[in-house]
Amino acid sequence: MRRAQGKSDTADAVEAARAVLSGRCTGAPKSRDGSVEAIRALLVAKRSAREGRLRAVHQMRQLSYTSPDQLRSRFKGLSITELVAQAAAMRPRVTGDPVVCATKTALAALGRRVLALEDEISGIDEPLAGLVTASAPGLLELFGVGIDTAAVLLVAAGDNPERLRSEAAWAHLCGVAPIEASSGKVTRHRLDRGGDRNANQALWRIVMTRLSFDPRTREYMERRTKEGRSKREVIRILKRYVAREIFKHLPRA
Numbered sequence: 001m002r003r004a005q006g007k008s009d010t011a012d013a014v015e016a017a018r019a020v021l022s023g024r025c026t027g028a029p030k031s032r033d034g035s036v037e038a039i040r041a042l043l044v045a046k047r048s049a050r051e052g053r054l055r056a057v058h059q060m061r062q063l064s065y066t067s068p069d070q071l072r073s074r075f076k077g078l079s080i081t082e083l084v085a086q087a088a089a090m091r092p093r094v095t096g097d098p099v100v101c102a103t104k105t106a107l108a109a110l111g112r113r114v115l116a117l118e119d120e121i122s123g124i125d126e127p128l129a130g131l132v133t134a135s136a137p138g139l140l141e142l143f144g145v146g147i148d149t150a151a152v153l154l155v156a157a158g159d160n161p162e163r164l165r166s167e168a169a170w171a172h173l174c175g176v177a178p179i180e181a182s183s184g185k186v187t188r189h190r191l192d193r194g195g196d197r198n199a200n201q202a203l204w205r206i207v208m209t210r211l212s213f214d215p216r217t218r219e220y221m222e223r224r225t226k227e228g229r230s231k232r233e234v235i236r237i238l239k240r241y242v243a244r245e246i247f248k249h250l251p252r253a
Contacts, residue, residue, distance in 0.1 A: 027163065053117040136150060143206075149205055152198050154250075174203055221238075
């Protein structure tokens with residue numbers, strides 16, 4: 001049916017209901033009743049604030065590029081921090097050129113919005129760090145795993161990670177399990193496009209951090225590329241290894 005009609009939420013919901021009624025569905029759902037659910041709620045708010053801040057910064061940059069000459073020269077070459085600080089401090093007067101006045105008003109409003117969102121993010125970071133540290137302190141000791149990355153991985157696992165029967169099941173959930181894609185005499189595996197994309201992205205960030213700062217990971221990359229592997233294939237393998245490492249540090253009931 002999916003090949004004929006394509007993927008849709010409605011078709012997925014009907015198939016899920018049929019799987020439950022027929023007894024084919026035996027997996028345990030996330031309980032959503034503990035600290036991980038609290039972490040998920042904080043991540044929703046933080047992600048929204050971060051996206052809003054990014055949009056406001058982009059809008060400020062575009063306004064500074066297209067503003068009148070006197071404003072464009074004032075903001076030229078400034079870093080984001082300097083741009084936000086100077087824009088938020090402006091107090092436009094309703095006199096003179098209306099375009100300059102309106103542009104200043106818009107930049108000041110966007111600058112104050114960025115500062116407000118930064119304060120909002122900082123206010124979320126403190127309880128988020130406390131919950132993550134209490135839930136999985138061993139996870140934060142791994143190279144390249146910070147508070148945000150650990151929080152995303154914990155949310156993917158849920159409050160009852162014991163429902164994941166093995167680290168292979170965890171790898172499938174994160175979308176890093178190798179999938180056979182051999183043809184003829186060529187034996188190869190491709191990247192899994194399924195699973196939790198946020199968890200997959202978190203594993204990617206860990207791998208990128210290790211490739212930048214961990215000598216062992218960089219040596220591994222060099223060795224495997226000399227053996228004929230592409231960089232993309234090596235990153236896929238590294239994500240699978242990191243998933244195995246993460247699984248050992250997930251909280252257990």
